[in-house]
Amino acid sequence: MxxxxxxxxxxxxxxxxxxxxxxxxxxxxxxxxxxxxxxxxxxxxxxGSLHFQLEYRMVEAGEEAARVAAEAMPLHLDAAAMWARMEDEIGEPLGVRQTGGLMVAENADQVGMLEFKAELERSWGLDVRTLDRTELDAVAPYLSRNILAANLSALEGKADxxxxxxxxxxxxxxx
Ligand SMILES: Cc1cc2nc3c(=O)[nH]c(=O)nc-3n(C[C@H](O)[C@H](O)[C@H](O)COP(=O)(O)OP(=O)(O)OC[C@H]3O[C@@H](n4cnc5c(N)ncnc54)[C@H](O)[C@@H]3O)c2cc1C
Incomplete structure (x- = not known):
C-alpha cells in the first residue's frame, strides 16, 4: 500500500x-x-551552547560585515525565546539553562571590538553588556587574569x- x-x-x-x-x-x-x-x-x-551574540569571526571581518551579520539578530532573538519555552511545549527536559554567556577579550583591540559589538546588538534588541574586569570578577572570578573584559548576554546558556x-x-x- x-x-x-x-x-x-x-x-x-x-x-x-x-x-x-x-x-x-x-x-x-x-x-x-x-x-x-x-x-x-x-x-x-x-x-549544546545556546549562543546568540555575534561570533568573533563576524566582527573581526570589519564593521560593515558585522552590520550585515547583525541583520540575522531577529532570528537569534526568536531562537532564544523558543529555547526558553521549549521544555514546556515538548513536555520533556531538554537540559536548557539560560543563565548567561560570556564572550571574552584579552587585549585592548578585542575590548574595543566587544564594545562595538554590544552596541550593535543592543540596537537590534539583544541585551548585551560589556563588563570590565571588576564587574567580571563578581560574575566569573575563575577566569584567567589575562581576560580584561567580557560581553555578557543573559539569554545565553546550554541545552543537552x-x-x-x-x-x-x-x-x-x-x-
Ligand atoms: C563539534 C561541534 C560542536 C558544535 N557546537 C555547537 C554548539 O555549541 N551550539 C550550537 O548551536 N551548534 C553547535 N554545533 C552545530 C550544530 O551541531 C549543528 O548546527 C546542528 O546539530 C545541525 O543540526 P541538523 O539537524 O541540521 O544536522 P545533523 O544533526 O547532522 O542531522 C542531519 C541528519 O541527516 C541525516 N542524513 C544526512 N543525509 C541523509 C540522507 N541522504 N538521507 C537520510 N538522512 C540523511 C544524518 O544521518 C543526520 O542524522 C556544533 C557542531 C559540531 C560538529
Whole structure:
C-alpha cells in the first residue's frame, strides 16, 4: 500500500526533528527519515551552547560585515525565546539553562571590538553588556587574569545535545 504524506523530512538531527514536530503539531501528516539514527550526527555531538551574540569571526571581518551579520539578530532573538519555552511545549527536559554567556577579550583591540559589538546588538534588541574586569570578577572570578573584559548576554546558556533531538522526535511522533 502506498501512504501519502504532507511533508517528508530528510534527516533526524535537531533541525529535522523540530521541523517534523512543528508540522505535525500544526496538523500535517509527516514522515521523518534518516539514513542512520536520530541524533547520531552533529546534533548529538555538539557542545549544546545556546549562543546568540555575534561570533568573533563576524566582527573581526570589519564593521560593515558585522552590520550585515547583525541583520540575522531577529532570528537569534526568536531562537532564544523558543529555547526558553521549549521544555514546556515538548513536555520533556531538554537540559536548557539560560543563565548567561560570556564572550571574552584579552587585549585592548578585542575590548574595543566587544564594545562595538554590544552596541550593535543592543540596537537590534539583544541585551548585551560589556563588563570590565571588576564587574567580571563578581560574575566569573575563575577566569584567567589575562581576560580584561567580557560581553555578557543573559539569554545565553546550554541545552543537552544528548537528549534534545530525541525528545523533540518523540514529541513529533506523539503529535
Ligand atoms: C563539534 C561541534 C560542536 C558544535 N557546537 C555547537 C554548539 O555549541 N551550539 C550550537 O548551536 N551548534 C553547535 N554545533 C552545530 C550544530 O551541531 C549543528 O548546527 C546542528 O546539530 C545541525 O543540526 P541538523 O539537524 O541540521 O544536522 P545533523 O544533526 O547532522 O542531522 C542531519 C541528519 O541527516 C541525516 N542524513 C544526512 N543525509 C541523509 C540522507 N541522504 N538521507 C537520510 N538522512 C540523511 C544524518 O544521518 C543526520 O542524522 C556544533 C557542531 C559540531 C560538529
Amino acid at each position: 502506498t501512504e501519502r504524506y504532507d511533508l517528508v523530512v530528510v534527516g533526524g538531527g535537531l533541525l529535522g526533528c523540530l521541523t517534523a514536530w512543528m508540522a505535525a503539531r500544526d496538523g500535517a501528516h509527516v514522515l521523518l527519515v534518516d539514513k542512520d539514527q536520530v541524533n547520531q550526527h552533529a546534533s548529538g555531538q555538539n557542545a 545535545a544528548r537528549i534534545a533531538a530525541p525528545a523533540v522526535g518523540r514529541a513529533a511522533v506523539a503529535a
